[in-house]
Amino acid sequence: AQTVTQSQPEMSVQEAETVTLSCTYDTSENNYYLFWYKQPPSRQMILVIRQEAYKQQNATENRFSVNFQKAAKSFSLKISDSQLGDTAMYFCAFTPPQGGSEKLVFGKGTKLTVNP
Amino acid sequence: DGGITQSPKYLFRKEGQNVTLSCEQNLNHDAMYWYRQDPGQGLRLIYYSQIVNDFQKGDIAEGYSVSREKKESFPLTVTSAQKNPTAFYLCASRIGAERGLNEQFFGPGTRLTVL
Numbered sequence: 001a002q003t004v005t006q007s008q009p010e011m012s013v014q015e016a017e018t019v020t021l022s023c024t025y026d027t028s029e030n031n032y033y034l035f036w037y038k039q040p041p042s043r044q045m046i047l048v049i050r051q052e053a054y055k056q057q058n059a060t061e062n063r064f065s066v067n068f069q070k071a072a073k074s075f076s077l078k079i080s081d082s083q084l085g086d087t088a089m090y091f092c093a094f095t096p097p098q099g100g101s102e103k104l105v106f107g108k109g110t111k112l113t114v115n116p
Numbered sequence: 117d118g119g120i121t122q123s124p125k126y127l128f129r130k131e132g133q134n135v136t137l138s139c140e141q142n143l144n145h146d147a148m149y150w151y152r153q154d155p156g157q158g159l160r161l162i163y164y165s166q167i168v169n170d171f172q173k174g175d176i177a178e179g180y181s182v183s184r185e186k187k188e189s190f191p192l193t194v195t196s197a198q199k200n201p202t203a204f205y206l207c208a209s210r211i212g213a214e215r216g217l218n219e220q221f222f223g224p225g226t227r228l229t230v231l
Contacts, residue, residue, distance in 0.1 A: 009156075035219065045206065045222035091158060103149075103174070104220060106158040 002026060004094050006107035013082045014115050020067070021077045021110045023092030030054075033095040034075045035104065036066070040088040048090070051075065082114045118143045120223035122207050127228045129194070129201070137192045137226045139207035147210040148190035149220060152176060152203045159206065165190055194228065202230045 004025045013019035025034070036048040051059045051068050058066050063083075067076045075094075079086055092107040120141045129135045139148065147166050151159040161174030165184040179198025184190055190209075194201045204227050208220040 004158075043204065043225050045208075047219040050219065103161060103164065104159075106151075106160075108156060108158040 002094065002105050004092050004105050004107035006090075006092055006110050008110045009108070010111045010113070012113040012115055013079075015082055015084060017082055018078060018080045019082055019112065021079075021090050021092075021112065023075045023077070023107055025073050025075065025092070025094045025105075027073065027094070034066075034068070035093040035095075036064070036075075036077045037091045037093060037106075038086075038088045039091065039109075040085075045091075049077065079112075084114050084116060086112065087114045088112060120207060120209055120221055122205075122223035122226050124226060125224065127226055129228065129230050131230055132196045134193055134195050135228065137194065137205055137207075137228070139190045139192065139223060141188055141190075141207075141209040141221075141223075143209055143211070143221065144187070145209035145211050145221070146187070147212065148184070149208040149210070150174070150180075150182065150190070150192045151206045151208065153206060153225075154203050162192065162205075201228055203228060 006023050031054045034051045038046045038048045049059050049061045049064050058068050063080045065078045089109045089111050091109045093104040123138045149164040150162040153159050160176050162180050163174055163182040165171035168184055168187050171182050171184050181193045204225050206225045207223040210220045211218050
């Protein structure tokens with residue numbers, strides 16, 4: 001079974017500091033797709049960043065960046081200059097290589113709290 | 117404004133009753149999905165549809181049913197066969213059904229509580 005593991009159920013960080021959320025996944029494929037989604041207290045899921053495994057360059061979106069280690073099957077999310085609005089559940093998701101359909105397998109999430 | 121709407125936001129059901137959750141999108145997306153979210157469990161896929169009049173079971177389809185008669189609508193019925201239906205339900209859509217970097221867009225969710 002395809003799995004995504006987020007080993008940190010909860011984390012906290014001080015405003016303006018940097019925090020890294022970990023994610024590992026299980027696959028034998030060479031090309032696949034990885035995503036980080038954010039779910040704030042409103043519970044609206046929002047895409048934070050995405051990465052194609054075929055590309056070795058780490059994706060970056062403003063204060064959010066990933067450290068993609070393909071051999072280690074690791075896809076960590078780094079949030080720089082943390083802001084109070086970053087407080088949310090963060091889910092790592094992975095597209096398993098099944099057929100031609102796009103399905104996402106989610107990790108169990110990391111609850112991030114940014115403290116003032 | 118384009119987006120995904122889910123209704124109702126909160127839903128209460130008595131044991132033994134079927135209930136239908138609505139999901140509508142005006143993004144002209146081909147693919148639509150239903151997820152269930154429980155505390156500490158992340159999101160789990162219930163059903164998905166790649167095209168009108170076609171849908172497939174996800175990882176936890178037992179006790180649920182869906183239909184896709186129109187491109188913009190993908191209602192989910194929680195039947196009395198679902199043993200533990202109390203959960204937060206999220207609907208999502210995507211521009212295409214093929215694998216790739218296209219993201220899934222999510223609705224605001226429906227909180228179902230069985231009394």
